[in-house]
Amino acid sequence: MEETPERVLVVTPHPDDAEIWCGGTLARWIRQGAEVYYVLCTDGGKGSEKPGVTADELAATRDREQLAAAAVLGVKEVVKLGYPDGELEDTSEFRKQLVREIRRVQPDVVLVTEPYRRNLAWHRDHRVAGQVALDAVFPYARDHLHFGELWSEEGLEPHKTGTILFWGAEQADTFIDIGETLEIKLEAVQAHRSQVAEHPQREVIDYVMERARDAGAEGGCAYAEAFRKVTFRTT
């Protein structure tokens, strides 16, 4: 993808997914003038092995960490849907919430988790978020008779999104060079202290670096992020 989008919507199942998988791309586009908006689907309240911590305490911590990470990248807004971690379902209500954000933000590109991995394990919330975001882009946000009340009650016009980039795909076809924004990506990932700094044994940074090198090798540069691209007609 050579061109920089003007408006970008990121659907992230948990706090930290967006920074880990596409933070370099987002930082690059923001530097080039793009406006980036997040929809954070769950509160991340189950992401700890620490005995004694409650889901509510962890959710509050992760909320702060997500806002800090988004600020590092320069994200304009984080809309939180507040589902409990691990409980995303493919419901009409969730789909409507994503359609609302698509119609509000009017993105050129939506980034979200790959819903269709065959051979690699993937969090259930990642599969569900990818599927529902795909459906929300096409056809629900596009066709005005779907969730017509978003127009009649909230004044939100239908919107045609041109591109979805799925992160975490088994077979990526789109590589974005993040050589100039790798440092800012790592800083954003490290803002998720409960996941990274306080759990060095998880080796999140090593994993992020390995992914960046592997994607770079495929994409013909030092460091990249890898996506599967789906395009839609917008005219």
Ligand SMILES: [Zn+2]
């Ligand atoms: Zn996740």
